[in-house]
Amino acid sequence: MMYIKMKALKSTPLVYLFCFLVCTEKSLGDWEFFRGSPDMKGVANAELNLPLGLEWSVKIGRSVFATPVISGDKVFVGNEEGRFVCLTLSEGNILWEFNTDDIIEGTACVADDSVLFGSGDGHLYSLNSNSGKLKWKYETEGEILGGVNLFKSTVDQKLYALVGSYDNYMHCVSLAEGKLKWKYETQNYVNGAPGISDGKIYFGGCDAQIYGIKTETGKVHITMDAENYIANSIVVADSVAYVAHHGNRVAAFDLKKKERIWEFGERDFPFFSSPAVTKDSVYAAGKDKRLYKINRKTGEGHWEFKTGQGIESSPVVSGNSVFIGSGDGSIYAVDIKSGKQKWSYEIGDNIRSSPAITEGKLVIGCDDGKIYCFAETKK
DSSP states (O other): OOOOOOOOOOOOOOOOOOOOOOOTTOOTTOBOSTTSSTTOOOBOSSOOOSOEEEEEEEEOSSOOOSOOEEETTEEEEEOTTSEEEEEETTTOOEEEEEEOSSOOOSOOEEETTEEEEEOTTSEEEEEETTTOOEEEEEEOSSOOOSOOEEEEOTTTOOEEEEEEOTTSEEEEEETTTOOEEEEEEOSSOEEEEEEEETTEEEEEETTOEEEEEETTTOOEEEEEEOSSOOOSOOEEETTEEEEEOTTSOEEEEETTTTEEEEEEOSSSOOOOSOOEEOSSEEEEEOTTSEEEEEETTTOOEEEEEEOSSOOOSOOEEETTEEEEEOTTSEEEEEETTTOOEEEEEEOSSOOOSOOEEETTEEEEEOTTSEEEEEEEOOO
């Protein structure tokens, strides 16, 4: 979910290595990035078996817009009042907390013994994931309301963090020291967590542009007009960018030909959430209360699933189900083939956070200030 501020605009594939954590008590199904992986596709490695039951819920303060991230038995998330907490996945016990000076709306990411996140106070923070102690903070000149991503350099083999800011820049900062490697200037605020594909990072923002930037140098690879501003993450697969934007449409753009392939949209309601992209389909949810399944090649709609209120939560695909939170206060599991409801749970307050899925469990935040953990139940 993303609140948007607007202002006037100014007049050979690489084989890329990502660092997936090496630590004890780590699961292959860990959810360590906003959409589960650096490519931002929103597809879980773990397949949840329904039904799910509520295992625990913990209030951490005011509204939780950010998506939790999961590493081993730890859950990390921030909230509206700038409080960042670490909880145990098994029981929901708060292990430590860290306070910033403004809202934490973007999703964190985890690497080695570090957890990184941005704050509305303009800083990117790196904390020790075990103790919560500050390692470093990097200052931008604007609010950071989007998520953080990571890549491993093929030149120096070091890890670097990527984060957009309302200072109009995408920043690339070393994980070890928090020092700037490069920054790329856009024409307006940068929203959403950047996605990574073939050694490039892709992102959009309030200038309605799709940017492809080379991770090693910060030099532009491609820019393309998306026609409307983008409040979420872009997914790039096979040189095609999939975008759900504020112009009430989901669109696919051929980055090689620099042209739009297709556009989908049946109602005049904007998309704030990020799409999930599988081999054949795109799943997108909008303020028109609906979750859509769209043919990835043609842009033809397969089905729609209607909830009770507008949706700002981003869908996540797990096995044969797609999970989504809604403004009607419920979280849903929808069958990916039929579009029929398979399971739901009513929390009762607006859900703008997105699901984080690991082996046997789903974790999500809510406007009521609580973190909820659901687990598979034995039939």
